[in-house]
Amino acid sequence: MTKAKWALVASIFALIGLPLIFLGISLYTGQWYYFLFSLPAGLTAGITGLVTSLVQIQMEKK
Numbered sequence: 490m491t492k493a494k495w496a497l498v499a500s501i502f503a504l505i506g507l508p509l510i511f512l513g514i515s516l517y518t519g520q521w522y523y524f525l526f527s528l529p530a531g532l533t534a535g536i537t538g539l540v541t542s543l544v545q546i547q548m549e550k551k
Contacts, residue, residue: 491549494546496538496545500537500538501535504539507531507535508524508527511524511527
């Protein structure tokens with residue numbers, strides 16, 4: 490697997506996995522601030538990494 494594909498996997502985990510982990514923590518503790526504070530960071534890191542890795546994968550195909 491190339492580095493760009495690993496970056497794609499990491500960005501998808503940041504976009505989906507981290508908010509799900511914090512959702513579980515919030516459900517367990519009842520403190521919804523964990524989930525709410527993880528959303529902006531997860532979305533920012535996930536979308537930035539997703540766009541960057543997809544552009545890199547497209548460049549490698551050419």
